[in-house]
Amino acid sequence: MHAQSLSAQALYILHLYVNPAAATSQLAVKNLKRVCEEHLKGRYDLKVINIHTNAGLARTHQIVAVPTLIKRCPAPVNRLVGDMSNVDGVLRGLDVQL
Numbered sequence: 001m002h003a004q005s006l007s008a009q010a011l012y013i014l015h016l017y018v019n020p021a022a023a024t025s026q027l028a029v030k031n032l033k034r035v036c037e038e039h040l041k042g043r044y045d046l047k048v049i050n051i052h053t054n055a056g057l058a059r060t061h062q063i064v065a066v067p068t069l070i071k072r073c074p075a076p077v078n079r080l081v082g083d084m085s086n087v088d089g090v091l092r093g094l095d096v097q098l
Contacts, residue, residue: 010073011073012045013045014069014094015061017049017067018050019066025066031087031090035087035090067084069084069090071093071094
């Protein structure tokens, strides 16, 4: 299969680490959900992870700033930090082929 065809069908596994009390984290959740619905509809699994109730998981994944998005699949694993408002940057970070 052509590489673009593979990425067009890939399931994106995304983990967004947030501090729910922070405005940037709330904005990141909203922005990322919008990007996923517009560009990955039906092809993504997004888990929003509260760093306060999942501190051990945050340490394990070396989360040093929030909000942090980790793209687990498709490979390669990638990290994005910020409010996810730069749609082009988010799509590049996710390796989404348009």
